[in-house]
Amino acid sequence: MNPFDLIIVGGGPIGIACALEAKKKGLSHLIIEKGCIANSLYNYPLNMQFFSTSEKLEIDDIPFISKEAKPKRNEALEYYRRIVTSNELNIHLFEKVEAITKVLDTFEVVTSKSEYKAKNIVIATGFYDLPNLINVPGEELPKVSHYYKDPHYFAKQKLAVIGASNSAVDAALECYRKGAEVTMVIRGPEIGKRVKYWVRPDILNRIEEGSIKAYYNSTLKEILPKALIIETEEGMIKIENDHVLALTGYMPNFEFLRKLGVHLSDDDNLYPQYDENTMETNIEGLYLAGVICGGMDTHLWFIENSRVHAATIVKAILEKVDR
CATH class of the missing domain: 3.50.50.60 (FAD/NAD(P)-binding domain)
Known part of the structure; x- marks a missing residue:
């Protein structure tokens, strides 16, 4: 089994953005999502309206048309689902990542359904799964x-x-x-x-x-x-x-990061260590994208300001290939 160039853990908007960027640049990719497409958004309140306007939720300049300036949950689900399906992104749904280990230069990923190998990993799991x-x-x-x-x-x-x-x-x-x-x-x-x-x-x-x-x-x-x-x-x-x-907020899965070997800050914020220029953690080939980058400060990163992580990560991967 040839390793994927990139496995993305998390099928939310930022994970989708990473896959879309990888495909554009000719990198083989796989999204592994433990729920449905944009699972966190799916579990938002039925009538939830975003604070951001629709254009700020767009990825890869694909237009997001909504009835009002600030879209509703159902419109966002439609938007991100159509991006996945129309671009034929490689995504495995209802499959949970159970372990990731690095053997030499390759990551071995064990899930609830199968096993995979990848040259690079992106963690884009958000923060909505674990309540405070x-x-x-x-x-x-x-x-x-x-x-x-x-x-x-x-x-x-x-x-x-x-x-x-x-x-x-x-x-x-x-x-x-x-x-x-x-x-x-x-x-x-x-x-x-x-x-x-x-x-x-x-x-x-x-x-x-x-x-x-x-x-x-x-x-x-x-x-x-x-x-x-x-x-x-x-x-x-x-x-x-x-x-x-x-409804006292939520937090990233820090235990998952620790098991991967990602360094976290010693204070209460639990900031993960990564290079802001590449989004690469202290583990070579392991990248972070989206809200998880902010540790307990879950208000620092959201869709509109972290969608750029996709291009940053793919650029860093390609630069390594060209060396």
Whole structure:
């Protein structure tokens, strides 16, 4: 079996961009994705709208046409799927990478379905698979979820939303408008500064009028089958509760990077080591692309500013070949 020039782990927008660039430059490639095409986007809330405009989500100058300036989840799925299918990118879906080892100058990749070899590896796995746990008693209860999909499920229910980011605010507003009794538990003194500018006034107005209850400077201490214990500025309180959406963010799979031998910074940010000019890690032939480059600072890299990683990586690979 001849090794691929490039195996890309992760079939999201940046992984797709890397494959597209590799194919353009005549490099053999394979994307290995543990879910569907653009799996993370697929698992976003059904009605999610991007902060970025459609042209900033484009890859390889392929036009992204959306009904509004800021596209919705379903439009993004259509866009990236069509790129994969119309360009006949080599992608294996619902196949999980279990191990990657380097033997001399070749990487050996073991997955849930097969084994492959590659001269180079790109890790473009994003950060949406591992939630930041709140680590309180009761977090394992079935009424607790770290992902939000559809507001209908929470109609006529007492719902607690933990967090104050875009995902938390979107969930709180959508569920309130579908008939949920929504309470937000927010660690800081206000709604997050990065909340979409056209949404922030809406949530603030709903909180001010009392339609949505918000506990600022507060921490969830325990989750009970039918209640929550919250530490507020006024002291401990107990409120009735049916469901909890703990939307406190997500993190890259650092353990996977460690097993590969990628060096991470010693501080809490866990920045992976890579050359900004080539995106190559401390392991020769192993590259990073997309949000995973930012460690715990998952807001540093996103589609619109990391799509350039594809051209950077392929250029670096070709320059090695030409030496």
